[in-house]
Amino acid sequence: MTDQADKPLTSTQRAINELRQLIFSGELAAGSDHLESELAESLGMSRTPVREAALTLESQGLLELRPRKGVRVLPVSPDDMREIYEVLTELESYAARQAASAGYGAKDMAALERAITDMEHALDAEELEAWAEADGRFHAELVRLGGNSRIAAIVNMLNDQVRRARATTLYMRPLPLRSNEEHRGVFEAIKRGDATAAHDIHHAHRRHAKKMLIELLERHRLRSL
Amino acid sequence: MTDQADKPLTSTQRAINELRQLIFSGELAAGSDHLESELAESLGMSRTPVREAALTLESQGLLELRPRKGVRVLPVSPDDMREIYEVLTELESYAARQAASAGYGAKDMAALERAITDMEHALDAEELEAWAEADGRFHAELVRLGGNSRIAAIVNMLNDQVRRARATTLYMRPLPLRSNEEHRGVFEAIKRGDATAAHDIHHAHRRHAKKMLIELLERHRLRSL
DNA sequence: GCATATATTTGCGTATGCGTTAAAGAATGC
DNA sequence: GCATTCTTTAACGCATACGCAAATATATGC
Numbered sequence: 001m002t003d004q005a006d007k008p009l010t011s012t013q014r015a016i017n018e019l020r021q022l023i024f025s026g027e028l029a030a031g032s033d034h035l036e037s038e039l040a041e042s043l044g045m046s047r048t049p050v051r052e053a054a055l056t057l058e059s060q061g062l063l064e065l066r067p068r069k070g071v072r073v074l075p076v077s078p079d080d081m082r083e084i085y086e087v088l089t090e091l092e093s094y095a096a097r098q099a100a101s102a103g104y105g106a107k108d109m110a111a112l113e114r115a116i117t118d119m120e121h122a123l124d125a126e127e128l129e130a131w132a133e134a135d136g137r138f139h140a141e142l143v144r145l146g147g148n149s150r151i152a153a154i155v156n157m158l159n160d161q162v163r164r165a166r167a168t169t170l171y172m173r174p175l176p177l178r179s180n181e182e183h184r185g186v187f188e189a190i191k192r193g194d195a196t197a198a199h200d201i202h203h204a205h206r207r208h209a210k211k212m213l214i215e216l217l218e219r220h221r222l223r224s225l
Numbered sequence: 226m227t228d229q230a231d232k233p234l235t236s237t238q239r240a241i242n243e244l245r246q247l248i249f250s251g252e253l254a255a256g257s258d259h260l261e262s263e264l265a266e267s268l269g270m271s272r273t274p275v276r277e278a279a280l281t282l283e284s285q286g287l288l289e290l291r292p293r294k295g296v297r298v299l300p301v302s303p304d305d306m307r308e309i310y311e312v313l314t315e316l317e318s319y320a321a322r323q324a325a326s327a328g329y330g331a332k333d334m335a336a337l338e339r340a341i342t343d344m345e346h347a348l349d350a351e352e353l354e355a356w357a358e359a360d361g362r363f364h365a366e367l368v369r370l371g372g373n374s375r376i377a378a379i380v381n382m383l384n385d386q387v388r389r390a391r392a393t394t395l396y397m398r399p400l401p402l403r404s405n406e407e408h409r410g411v412f413e414a415i416k417r418g419d420a421t422a423a424h425d426i427h428h429a430h431r432r433h434a435k436k437m438l439i440e441l442l443e444r445h446r447l448r449s450l
Numbered sequence: 451g452c453a454t455a456t457a458t459t460t461g462c463g464t465a466t467g468c469g470t471t472a473a474a475g476a477a478t479g480c
Numbered sequence: 481g482c483a484t485t486c487t488t489t490a491a492c493g494c495a496t497a498c499g500c501a502a503a504t505a506t507a508t509g510c
Contacts, residue, residue, distance in 0.1 A: 010463065035491070046465045047492090052280060059284035068472055068491055083375045090315045150308045154379060235493065260461070271495045272462090293461055293502055 011045045015053035018043055023062055023073055024163050030225055033070035061161050075224035076165045078217045084158045085210035091155055092139065093203035095146025100190040100198035102147060109191060112141045116183050123180055128170050135176075138183055142202075145190070165225040169216050178208065236270045240278035243268055248287055248298055249388050255450055258295035286386050300449035301390045303442045309383045310435035314428060316380055317364065320371025322424035325415040327372060334416060337366045341408050348405055353395050360401075363408055367427075370415070390450040394441050403433065 019039070022028040040050045054071050057063045064072045076084075106113075118134035136159065143152040182205040189198035217225070244264070247253040265275045279296050282288040289297045301309075331338075343359035361384065368377040407430040414423035442450070 048464050055280050083373045086373055087375055090319045094315045148308045148311055150312055273494050
């Protein structure tokens with residue numbers, strides 16, 4: 001696990017990482033346009049690696065390249081949220097079912113349980129950022145245990161797309177108490193090998209999240225984030 | 226519908242289209258390596274657009290860029306088939322359910338029905354290529370009716386990934402008679418608004434296809450295609 | 451002979467330059 | 481005024497150039 005291998009990283013990779021950060025942090029606002037040359041200058045590199053990074057991020061659904069308009073940070077509308085949560089609901093609960101069928105031991109599930117206890121502690125302390133981080137780990141680990149790398153890749157990509165929206169709603173929503181119970185329920189179901197329960201609990205979990213988020217966005221008239 | 230708009234198309238777009246064709250046709254064999262400069266020369270353009278195209282196709286799961294080894298056409302293993310069909314099964318049957326709930330009229334479903342009758346005719350005439358083409362249309366149209374653009378995009382991408390494998394197995398497998406019945410069943414269920422039936426029939430349909438294909442690959446010792 | 455060190459090759463990552471062309475502004479006609 | 485055409489501008493698409501580093505070939509030591 002100590003393969004630091006800190007090789008200098010290519011400019012394209014740096015550009016991808018930095019642009020992602022700028023998007024997630026909101027420094028590049030949703031809907032805003034940015035010329036390739038401006039981005040290149042601000043990142044201290046030429047247009048070529050910025051363009052390649054933009055192409056990659058476009059395929060991940062974070063950006064849109066509009067010739068002569070600049071690179072546009074894609075906003076997320078309530079309808080986008082619906083689409084994304086529909087996919088997350090179906091694929092993650094499938095992964096939960098598969099994980100339950102796989103017969104994992106306590107060791108395999110250590111990371112998953114850790115994410116849950118972290119969430120519980122964060123919730124007690126009302127540290128929402130820490131909760132969100134652990135929640136992200138829970139879902140990533142769940143799909144990993146599902147044993148389908150494509151599902152994992154899709155889920156991670158879609159989670160990136162709604163990251164900003166989640167961050168802004170984090171302080172608007174009620175404390176995710178129910179959410180935590182559901183996580184625990186999914187975990188227990190996988191542990192005892194109950195595939196149907198794992199699927200159904202997780203399915204309900206994501207449906208609740210979707211409903212709550214979309215209502216929140218519409219109540220606050222947030223047509224895009 | 227007559228917006229030909231035959232604008233000259235950028236070199237990058239040409240490269241994407243042509244490389245896709247070369248991959249699907251097998252002219253660029255699975256697992257084969259190709260230098261960027263070779264591809265550029267054979268396409269009559271410089272490395273830049275080829276690189277951009279390769280980056281795009283890499284994000285679609287068709288290629289892999291391995292520095293100094295060349296651009297590699299990704300082979301599809303039986304396990305890849307399992308993963309891909311698992312995703313297709315879940316997302317398409319969700320789309321079928323949604324399509325059934327949407328209350329479409331005959332007009333909305335014309336393209337779907339057309340794909341089915343085309344498959345039936347192709348099957349009678351034992352024209353497998355034509356059958357495969359219409360089958361592709363059926364699945365693309367189904368997810369379109371599902372009303373979730375992300376599902377449509379994912380499904381189309383994954384179908385591209387297994388296109389070569391499907392083409393090679395097309396003549397090894399029994400005539401897809403059952404398949405046609407299932408298509409018809411899904412169509413009827415959507416038409417009468419029976420969401421559960423639409424979901425379940427399509428789910429079974431894809432599970433059958435997955436099972437048949439994987440068994441076929443393993444029986445013929447096709448470890449990658 | 452085999453292992454290691456050194457030299458050479460060459461493909462890629464990135465910078466740079468330029469022609470094309472879409473968009474914005476100015477000018478003209480109505 | 482408003483629409484239309486002409487002019488200007490500048491961002492992008494792509495070609496090209498080049499240094500670096502990985503891969504291969506060659507040389508050297510044991």
